[in-house]
Amino acid sequence: MDVEAVEPGEEETVRRQEEARTSHWWFSKRGPKFLSPIFRLMDPALQRVKPYIKKGQVVVDLGCGWGYDAFELSDLVGPEGKVYAVDLGKNAIQSIQKKIDRSGRRNIEACASSASELGFIKDRSIDFVFANGLLCAMKYYRPLAVDEIKRILKLSGKAYLTGGGPPFGYLDQAEWENIMQGFNVERGGSYKENWAVVSLTQ
Ligand SMILES: C[S@@+](CC[C@H](N)C(=O)[O-])C[C@H]1O[C@@H](n2cnc3c(N)ncnc32)[C@H](O)[C@@H]1O
Numbered sequence: 001m002d003v004e005a006v007e008p009g010e011e012e013t014v015r016r017q018e019e020a021r022t023s024h025w026w027f028s029k030r031g032p033k034f035l036s037p038i039f040r041l042m043d044p045a046l047q048r049v050k051p052y053i054k055k056g057q058v059v060v061d062l063g064c065g066w067g068y069d070a071f072e073l074s075d076l077v078g079p080e081g082k083v084y085a086v087d088l089g090k091n092a093i094q095s096i097q098k099k100i101d102r103s104g105r106r107n108i109e110a111c112a113s114s115a116s117e118l119g120f121i122k123d124r125s126i127d128f129v130f131a132n133g134l135l136c137a138m139k140y141y142r143p144l145a146v147d148e149i150k151r152i153l154k155l156s157g158k159a160y161l162t163g164g165g166p167p168f169g170y171l172d173q174a175e176w177e178n179i180m181q182g183f184n185v186e187r188g189g190s191y192k193e194n195w196a197v198v199s200l201t202q
Contacts, residue, residue, distance in 0.1 A: 036066045045132040049160045056080045057127035063134030067096035074108045086111045116141035118148045126152045129159035136169030163194045
């Protein structure tokens with residue numbers, strides 16, 4: 001698995017590099033905010049996961065970008081549910097927080113954090129992890145992010161994962177297939193499809 005190592009003590013530098021990298025437009029990064037609603041129209045991800053999301057559930061939008069999906073997920077789980085909108089990009093999270101404040105919604109929590117460090121989410125507390133475009137956009141720590149997804153999911157929980165290999169994404173076929181082997185694949189799952197709904201192996 002081709003995962004670049006980060007030296008101890010270099011984590012903050014890497015975080016800043018990742019943050020800078022993800023603030024510019026490119027396939028594997030977050031696009032400009034004004035284009036997000038247009039790209040969402042072409043992305044079937046939310047339609048694929050809608051049947052799995054129920055009122056009252058706790059959902060994580062991991063690598064949420066500008067948060068458009070997080071707000072839609074918050075409608076789906078309703079006021080008795082909760083959505084964590086998590087992204088490494090502090091500007092995106094600030095923008096989501098402003099939108100939360102304006103809308104008065106109480107069921108979204110915007111969190112500036114790496115997907116590889118979700119210590120603010122308890123073990124086995126999440127019904128659904130929506131990680132659309134995340135792993136392919138992570139230059140570092142992808143295995144840690146996968147471990148965190150496994151840690152926070154309830155035993156009955158599910159996750160939506162997407163791939164994307166070179167030259168645009170970081171997740172090559174071997175790594176994608178290795179990740180799939182660590183889950184039960186419920187839908188999708190091939191490298192060609194590049195997306196999967198997965199659950200924990202018991
Ligand atoms: C291709 S965008 C996808 C955004 C959104 N999920 C969507 O579907 O439109 C990838 C997102 O992952 C975020 N990201 C990259 N590395 C991350 C990390 N280590 N932890 C959390 N988010 C990360 C980027 O900031 C960016 O917003």
